[in-house]
Amino acid sequence: MALTSGRQRTDVLTAIAQALRERAEQVVAANAKDLAAATEHGLTAAMIDRLRLDVDRVGKMAKAVDEVAQQPDPVGQIIEGWVRPNGLRIEKLRVPIGAVAIIYEARPNVTSDAAALCIKSGNAAILRGGKESFHSNLAIAEIIADALGGAGLPREAVQIVNTTDRELVPLLLRQEENIDLVIPRGGESLIRAVVEQSRIPVIKHYTGNCHVYVDAGCPAELAESVVLNAKTQRPGVCNAAESILFHQDVAATLLPAVGRKLIAAGVEIRGCERTRALLPEAKAATDADWAAEYLDLIVAVKVVHSLDEAIEHINCYGSHHTDAILTRDVTAADRFVAAVDSGNVMVNCSTRFSDGGEYGLGAEIGISTDKLHARGPMGAADLTTYKWIVRGAGQVR
Amino acid sequence: MALTSGRQRTDVLTAIAQALRERAEQVVAANAKDLAAATEHGLTAAMIDRLRLDVDRVGKMAKAVDEVAQQPDPVGQIIEGWVRPNGLRIEKLRVPIGAVAIIYEARPNVTSDAAALCIKSGNAAILRGGKESFHSNLAIAEIIADALGGAGLPREAVQIVNTTDRELVPLLLRQEENIDLVIPRGGESLIRAVVEQSRIPVIKHYTGNCHVYVDAGCPAELAESVVLNAKTQRPGVCNAAESILFHQDVAATLLPAVGRKLIAAGVEIRGCERTRALLPEAKAATDADWAAEYLDLIVAVKVVHSLDEAIEHINCYGSHHTDAILTRDVTAADRFVAAVDSGNVMVNCSTRFSDGGEYGLGAEIGISTDKLHARGPMGAADLTTYKWIVRGAGQVR
Numbered sequence: 001m002a003l004t005s006g007r008q009r010t011d012v013l014t015a016i017a018q019a020l021r022e023r024a025e026q027v028v029a030a031n032a033k034d035l036a037a038a039t040e041h042g043l044t045a046a047m048i049d050r051l052r053l054d055v056d057r058v059g060k061m062a063k064a065v066d067e068v069a070q071q072p073d074p075v076g077q078i079i080e081g082w083v084r085p086n087g088l089r090i091e092k093l094r095v096p097i098g099a100v101a102i103i104y105e106a107r108p109n110v111t112s113d114a115a116a117l118c119i120k121s122g123n124a125a126i127l128r129g130g131k132e133s134f135h136s137n138l139a140i141a142e143i144i145a146d147a148l149g150g151a152g153l154p155r156e157a158v159q160i161v162n163t164t165d166r167e168l169v170p171l172l173l174r175q176e177e178n179i180d181l182v183i184p185r186g187g188e189s190l191i192r193a194v195v196e197q198s199r200i201p202v203i204k205h206y207t208g209n210c211h212v213y214v215d216a217g218c219p220a221e222l223a224e225s226v227v228l229n230a231k232t233q234r235p236g237v238c239n240a241a242e243s244i245l246f247h248q249d250v251a252a253t254l255l256p257a258v259g260r261k262l263i264a265a266g267v268e269i270r271g272c273e274r275t276r277a278l279l280p281e282a283k284a285a286t287d288a289d290w291a292a293e294y295l296d297l298i299v300a301v302k303v304v305h306s307l308d309e310a311i312e313h314i315n316c317y318g319s320h321h322t323d324a325i326l327t328r329d330v331t332a333a334d335r336f337v338a339a340v341d342s343g344n345v346m347v348n349c350s351t352r353f354s355d356g357g358e359y360g361l362g363a364e365i366g367i368s369t370d371k372l373h374a375r376g377p378m379g380a381a382d383l384t385t386y387k388w389i390v391r392g393a394g395q396v397r
Numbered sequence: 398m399a400l401t402s403g404r405q406r407t408d409v410l411t412a413i414a415q416a417l418r419e420r421a422e423q424v425v426a427a428n429a430k431d432l433a434a435a436t437e438h439g440l441t442a443a444m445i446d447r448l449r450l451d452v453d454r455v456g457k458m459a460k461a462v463d464e465v466a467q468q469p470d471p472v473g474q475i476i477e478g479w480v481r482p483n484g485l486r487i488e489k490l491r492v493p494i495g496a497v498a499i500i501y502e503a504r505p506n507v508t509s510d511a512a513a514l515c516i517k518s519g520n521a522a523i524l525r526g527g528k529e530s531f532h533s534n535l536a537i538a539e540i541i542a543d544a545l546g547g548a549g550l551p552r553e554a555v556q557i558v559n560t561t562d563r564e565l566v567p568l569l570l571r572q573e574e575n576i577d578l579v580i581p582r583g584g585e586s587l588i589r590a591v592v593e594q595s596r597i598p599v600i601k602h603y604t605g606n607c608h609v610y611v612d613a614g615c616p617a618e619l620a621e622s623v624v625l626n627a628k629t630q631r632p633g634v635c636n637a638a639e640s641i642l643f644h645q646d647v648a649a650t651l652l653p654a655v656g657r658k659l660i661a662a663g664v665e666i667r668g669c670e671r672t673r674a675l676l677p678e679a680k681a682a683t684d685a686d687w688a689a690e691y692l693d694l695i696v697a698v699k700v701v702h703s704l705d706e707a708i709e710h711i712n713c714y715g716s717h718h719t720d721a722i723l724t725r726d727v728t729a730a731d732r733f734v735a736a737v738d739s740g741n742v743m744v745n746c747s748t749r750f751s752d753g754g755e756y757g758l759g760a761e762i763g764i765s766t767d768k769l770h771a772r773g774p775m776g777a778a779d780l781t782t783y784k785w786i787v788r789g790a791g792q793v794r
Contacts, residue, residue: 002735002736002738003735003736082757084755084756084757088746088750088755090756090757093734097768097769098738098768176592180768180769181768181769195573195596196596199592199593201598201599201767201769202598203769221791222791225791225793226791226793228793229793229794230793233793233794234794333788337490337786338399338400339399339400341399341495342784343784343785344784344785344787345784345785345786345787346787346788346789347786347787347788347789348788348789348790348791348792349485349787349788349789349790349791349792349793350792350793350794352793352794353485353787353789353792353794354785354787358481358485358794359481359487359785359787360479360481360487370598371494371495371577371578371782372494372577372578372598372600372769372770372782373769373770375782375783375784375785376783376784376785377785385768385769385772386772387739387740387741387742387772387773388740388741388742388751388756388772388773388774389734389742389744390741390742390743390744390746390750390751390756391730391743391744391745391746392743392744392745392746392750393745393746394618394619394622394623394745394746395745395746395747395750396622396623396625396626396627396630396746396747396749397626397630397747397749397750397755
């Protein structure tokens, strides 16, 4: 795969998208087997909804593959280069990582998304989806293998772990000679289990406990629109806000106004004592609320004495994912940006923008909460490494 | 540390270098305690030599710290940045990683080198050197803490693990909430033990099984000078060559000539059958020789049928560290560069150039044989991560 051209990889992705559309009924039929078993095993409605495919959803999967195809090729970029005094020409060349294993839950669309990003970046992919999606994944993988084979590339470049045996995962995670990177996608317990067992480097994608801090002097309309959007536009995703902090100088005016808008939008508020004094509708927050990732229409609200207390609170209780300040004070914005230890720091906009598509990176394989290799939204370019190329004319030391 | 200015960090390093010179006798006295214990415990002469400090060697440590001080500041660089159609300004800002643990053998100079690179890049350092260097490391750490404190920075930003208890290392490696990165430096067994136990991301620095491949049509003088240099200029280091491959078209002429020069330089040759037919002085190589990292005046020599056999051999038996081709054929050079899966690929120069200083990166913390985060020579900039800064004017989704 590392020796393929960008054209070959793009053509394969286009072929996969086309075959997904043409063979959508076949994927839906395989999915029906998974759905029948899921119903039998009593999966929750939310899990079944994530598992379910119809022709329309398969069409969306195809569209996502087409979009990855159209992204610029990350492979082959000269990241840096220079000539040394002795004439050696040094280049840092972007190349695929090699083999990437992705371990995820029973969401069949992740199969085509992850395969597309791995192919785009010249990697081989080993995909292990939740066992409830076994038949769906095999059907999607067959389409991908056919497209790879049809383009003269190895059918095996994308492999589904072809068993539902749970014992296999620990064995997979010890293949450090054969697999270069593991990306777990799913709940915290899945990710922790992978980190615990893996000898292969792991990039983690924990969900986010994202904050919006409303600074002293923040205009009412800025606080209202951004807080409402960050909390309620899509509460079940990792970049939705879970905690709102108000500077005490604006708490008396802004907290009740913003709080009542949140309540009107169906949000339950869990507040500190000063919050409850200003907004009697709020329930009492416990320490656990400051660290909670509700992924739901619930929000923790706290009044802080200062910008520095807000920063300390975020660095202490947050998940280092995405945190925002709303302010008119450039000094406060600069300090917040410098001191908040998060992968994404926002000034005067919604935390919901923390997203590969919104940043202009194209499709993302997840939002890394790690600091090594990739941090924040992780696209095809983050599935590459580099090698140093040194060209000389016989130089010796 | 993340909020310090580049000036502050440079000044601390200059103060450390100065104090190392002024207090060299104190370091040497502490080192004498370690040397006495080492002699008593029967350490090898090579280990004692690596452990030994005198005023001259402490002066060299000070010089290395000064050199790190003079490197450009890696922190604060805008790696990329652009404006989105909705007006959001996106910046990818280089920032320190946080807390870096370095686990190494009984080489006290690593204590000041590693501390200097961590301070330069705005990180806190947790240093665990071999127990035989305990008193030396404490003396060096005291000088570093005094310099940090004298500049108004936290004395605790560089910490020596203040015990020789081996049970502590596994505990350290589970502090994933407090330590962001572990770098083991030393032999393969040390590194494997760290990888096995760590929940914290690890960047590995294995030693190298480096190859020089002499292609068809390679001029004699190019083969002789580069092979001799790669093997003999400093055989005990990771970027020295361990295997030489000759294309069969040049083997009859070049292999005996190069082989006899290696023998004259004191090198033992272990060859394949065809090598031994051309050079009867060569011993017979076993399969283990193709994978060996001798770090000594021994070399494995093999005749290959083709460029592709050379590439396959290198990717199969090599350690993905540094491999070189000597050729006049631009197509062969391009194929070698593309297909050899190593962190450093050289064309027509010695493998010995695989080095942060030689690349112009400044002092290195090691040469990564990993593909994630940093690959090849790893300098102060590789001890950084980035955060995404998004600035808006009230944008919502």
